[in-house]
Amino acid sequence: MAKRQDFVVRFAGEGGQGVVTASEALARIAADVGYHALTFSTFPSQILGGPTWTQARISTTPVLSPGDSVDVLVALNEEAYETHKEDLSEDGVVIYDSSFTPNSSGRMFGMPFDDLAKQAGDIRTANMVMMGALANLVGMPVKFLQDFIVNRYLSRGQAIVDANMKAIAFGVERAASTTFQIGELEPPIKPNYKQAMIRGNDAISIGALAAGLDVYVGYPISPATPILIYMERNLIGSGKFAYQSSSEIESIAAIVGAGYAGKKAMTATAGPGFTLMGEGIGLAWMAEIPCVIVNVQRGGPATGLPTKTEQSDLMTALTPAHGDQLIPIIAPGTVEECYYGGALAINWAERYQGPVVLLSEHSLAERVQNIPKPDLSQIVPEVRATYQGTNGYQRYDGYELSPMPVPGKPGAYVANGSEHDAMGDTTHLPSRHIQMTTRRFSKLKLLEENVYERENTDAPIAVMPWGGSKGPAMEAYERLKAQGTNLAWYYSMRINPLPPKLLEELRKKELVLVPELNYLGQFASFLRSHGVNAQAITQYTGLPFRPKDLVNRIKDAASAASRKAVSV
Amino acid sequence: MAKRQDFVVRFAGEGGQGVVTASEALARIAADVGYHALTFSTFPSQILGGPTWTQARISTTPVLSPGDSVDVLVALNEEAYETHKEDLSEDGVVIYDSSFTPNSSGRMFGMPFDDLAKQAGDIRTANMVMMGALANLVGMPVKFLQDFIVNRYLSRGQAIVDANMKAIAFGVERAASTTFQIGELEPPIKPNYKQAMIRGNDAISIGALAAGLDVYVGYPISPATPILIYMERNLIGSGKFAYQSSSEIESIAAIVGAGYAGKKAMTATAGPGFTLMGEGIGLAWMAEIPCVIVNVQRGGPATGLPTKTEQSDLMTALTPAHGDQLIPIIAPGTVEECYYGGALAINWAERYQGPVVLLSEHSLAERVQNIPKPDLSQIVPEVRATYQGTNGYQRYDGYELSPMPVPGKPGAYVANGSEHDAMGDTTHLPSRHIQMTTRRFSKLKLLEENVYERENTDAPIAVMPWGGSKGPAMEAYERLKAQGTNLAWYYSMRINPLPPKLLEELRKKELVLVPELNYLGQFASFLRSHGVNAQAITQYTGLPFRPKDLVNRIKDAASAASRKAVSV
């Protein structure tokens, strides 16, 4: 039998049982030895306790989705077992805590994690008991685990190292005594480049900082809070400012104020906060003030599903406020793109002098993944065109972008949210409204960049996911390709403006299938309004797509379309 | 020469010179004698003074647009003359105040309005001096004016009546001494039904009241303030409540609270306030609470153009908040539809248990027009389905609408803006999010009504305006028809959900031309996302379309499309 390319381990229990640490540790260990790893978690909305599960997918090649099913389920209590057993793959194995006895049998065995940890000398090593058992089940050399322990804990004393070693041994022993195996994992191909193990939210933060962020103002909200916390801790140098606001309305107005004053400014929020920011975003568009709004999407509408993932804020992000506008949007699809997207958003805002929305989502925000170490040298922070003259300047002159005066220097004007003349004074002249509207939209051209992914472009039917659905869609696409299905692949994290050449290509397709996590098929609808025959493949469960579901749904949609094409 | 069917008189001067009263008086007089009349005004945003103009269009048949040009310009100062002279029709006449001398000559004559009024015995009769002159120019019998004066002023004493009579005589005299005429107006065909002379905003208010409105909470903003003022004055009976809020965020949450408590509740605002209401509207959608939000559109974005007209809030109105939703929208196109639309909005909200947006706009809000007296008996106030059982009821059960419990009666539940289970408790179960999302969207079906206008439906190219552009588009359509152009006509004030049969028809069209007052072509884009080959004819000047411009643009667009069709 061929060796496995990847496996998924899910840890399920109560919040507070170390479930999150377990999967992150597993991911970290796997990455350390050269595998590719990616975690996925959903939390209950309660603070302590509550049913919690997280998983790690370990693979020999880079993967971008949580996968289809679970190969090893570590169930810390009966409820966890009952909830998750149906997600097990065919040859999946359950390791359960001996505190309960599952009411069925099969490929499963129990272990007293805590007892064994205590025997090993430290109750906190229960994790490593699991890890040992896992290593045995998937045929991962125990040496990797042991090296990890030494690296991590030696500084805290030999006793801790020893306890962990013992814990691992107990785990290995118990698993070895069963006959189960889930298939040996191929050995890792250790990447020859430097790597970082990072969460989507942190990647956005660092990307923005790499592009020169000066000011951050945000209000706590799941799943965007980690960006606030990152900034509060790190954005503190001279000329820098990070602050928790009293509301999202304050956040957006504050970054508009900072952007006006010459600073690169950003906020991050989730749906409810984003909606509250609408008026301020409209102001930034109208008064032509650079600023970046990160919306880490969660399930909506209203307070919605704060700890679940969804891609249902696109329509609102395009026109968050009344009046004519179409806000530039970047939607990263991977943790790596969170970094580059964060930087690009800052650059776009400076370049076109207006608000830019970065649409991330819960599943990316909380995902820990090893990626090539972000390349700081690839980010060229753009510097806004500023007025350098000595006076008499008309800030809003003409039908295109013009340099922006900076308070404290010559060029005083009124940044104005009412329609205005060239110096920023309020006016209602039709000719001015025409000029300024044209001017505001003309600037979007500066953001048209023909950067996107394309593959097998001759196929009449294309798959084009957006945002966090990229991973599962790509995996589905690869499988369909392997099955011989003729499909084109397109992907762009630039959502608005879309790369013009991409749009041209899409318009020529018979059908463009858009997997997206919402009810309305929001991106597909946006594409249709651009003259693309797009059709959404939707899901609204609060969870990411599973590649295997997408395989089926893409296949069905594609063949329905072909049948229709024939019968016409 | 055939007699004229209509004429347009524009009064232009400084705010405070009675310009608004003049055109409304003219409209009222004309309507009194059996003509159809419609005013149009734009105000400066300053409070007193400032260049102001308003006009009245008088016609023998009902008209719905301000027309193309000006037949008589009454210019009260030089600036007014200079600004408006280019809008004069070919045989148009200028009456100017003798306080200045125009720097050109032509069909024009001066009169000392104030002096003549003083001579007539009352400076306030300057209006009637103009009216007398006008009557003479357009060949309208002076008797009508005299009757109007007697009706209006007799109760205030004979002296006032006499002064007005004299003023009219002075006006007639002076105009008669010129050789100008703009063509005699056909005599009126007095409608045999009762009429009302009413402004769009008042029509909305009365429509909503006719449908049983209980609670109104609003914050002042142009051009929606008159609805607040109407309600404060009139919605005061037992069980009724009208109040000025401290902000739009308070307004929306308050009407959601009232709707929850069993009341028919409404607010009115303009773009900036509407954007601020986004989160509250999303809450009403999520928690399934009936309420109505009137958005009287003005120029946007941001503070925009508070005293100008535009139709640029459609996209925001469809998805005012994050998350999946598509808010029902009614957009009245005439003053009459303001009345019926206001009532329908209340009914829709009760019927589907959720928020409904009524999209009016500045030009309708401020328009005074004579319409058939609104028929109260045509409005059947819908009564929300309420829970009548005695207990154990699950408010959010099932995939479709269910009766709503009313506080104070059995059926206690939690109205919840977080995703919830059947009793309204917060939950994150995927199955619940699927059920509730389906449920929320399924209710839109209850609003699908096949009520719309259609004409010449066999033509491959259709014209389909929306909202306040209905009037100019209809006039353009009629002219094109008269010219023999083969075009279909569609119109619906139901914007979302669109009448299903209408959509079916539109999908079959080669091209649907959508005149709309915005840059993006928002409704056309919405139609394209529904699979209709729609193309917008846009204008973004803050002013309504002129029928003659539309005639040309529709003709051009239609023939470009036909050429393309041929060349393919």
Next chain:
Amino acid sequence: MTSKNPEYDFKWCPGCGDFGVRRALEFALQDFCSYHERPMNSNVIVAGIGCSGNLVHLVEGEQPYGFHGIHGRTLPIAFGAKMGRPDLNVVVVAGDGDFLSIGLEHVAPQAARNLDVCCVIMDNGVYGLTKGQSSPTTDLGVITSSTPYGKLESDLNPLDYYLSIGVSFIASGYSSKPKDLGKLIQAGMEHKGFSIVHVLSPCTTYNDNYEQLKGNAKKGIEPIIFDVPKEHDIHDREAAHKLVNAAKIPIGVIYQAQGRPTLDQRLEDLRGRVKVRSVQEQLEVFVF
């Protein structure tokens, strides 16, 4: 609206002050209903977003109506519900973040209107639900997840704030004495007008200040709360002003205004003064 619902997926942490507040509210509602012989379903609880707001799902026994909406908007929702239906007893439950940060704008207008609603505020000096950021009542210099180097702004004195904007009934409570607290809440409900019962309700996970509140004689920690002195005249605004500016936090009724009509009373009075026109009559104004 019952802790036993298996689909409902939130629980307070062990020891959370909000348990006591819930108990107190249950006492208050029950006593209020039996005293006035009104059904439990004539009460509406409007809840904020936060750990505190989850109270609305956790009331035991006979169920009041509830509304769990969006962050910071309890008061305007309560405003609409109450003015639409003055017969209902409307109670707001919210946290310090919900009520005094994002929702702050809504407090003064209701005080000015003297809206007849009772607010029960659970002040734990922190944002609990979002895991420990600073709130308006967090002290200057305190380290939280969002103030890693210490909070840079002063704390708001909520009781002083309520007093200055004219809230007509103000009480200060403590979550660990549900019976006493229940009485304060009941008094707030009985009060005709806008009442706030501001409760110190510790967050054991992110800001466990039980010891500071109650004191610990052994460790030599003085309690920072004290009972409102018996002789305090609750109708004396200046005395109340002194009380809320004392070095420690008073527990009890701080202030009650006398003779101020509520908004619904003023509205009722207006109805007596003004002629109501039917829609038909209104329409006639425009007919010619």
Next chain:
Amino acid sequence: MTSKNPEYDFKWCPGCGDFGVRRALEFALQDFCSYHERPMNSNVIVAGIGCSGNLVHLVEGEQPYGFHGIHGRTLPIAFGAKMGRPDLNVVVVAGDGDFLSIGLEHVAPQAARNLDVCCVIMDNGVYGLTKGQSSPTTDLGVITSSTPYGKLESDLNPLDYYLSIGVSFIASGYSSKPKDLGKLIQAGMEHKGFSIVHVLSPCTTYNDNYEQLKGNAKKGIEPIIFDVPKEHDIHDREAAHKLVNAAKIPIGVIYQAQGRPTLDQRLEDLRGRVKVRSVQEQLEVFVF
């Protein structure tokens, strides 16, 4: 930013109090700039939406920067501008509706932060620009276009409000004495911290109360304003509390806190305490 711009289409009504406020602000800006030898373009005026906010377009002479944004958001815009650029002198100009109704939520947080911004509030007791609706400072019972049967809620006492939330400099001014008012505004700009100069600036069109303010001896009308007594100690918070709760309205400096650091000073202090890591160093944390 000049009354002579032909495209600019707004004018105050004759007699509007805002003319005087504009004049006073011009005095203050000029004196402030010449005293500190800083250019006029280092001042930023953040304006609210209302007749009052139009001040930003009407400043004569050398031009400061301006921001005329959206209704109610002057303070958060000023907050971002000031904290991004502490070297700028940031001045807020807004009306009673803009600042105390829709914008009310933003005042207390800036007081808590002691943001170094000076606010000039033009209180005319009415919404001028939207043509005469009631505002938070309109008295109970007053008839306006939105309160046809009399206002049903009490008025807010702005000075008391500012005091209770800890605004560190509070002055009360009157538009008809631009020289005096200019001095108050200048003092507010000089104050290190959050300062509010609350100006009685009558609306001749919708709420002409000049006579009540100044009094009219002939008609036997007593003025409702009085000068802050010479002996008033502006650093005494309790004395200030008495002053703002007096039967009439004091004109002058009401209160100034001493020794309270501003937010930018606290931030500067923090920078001294904490090690700043470069982005490169931050990234290394994640590298393995």
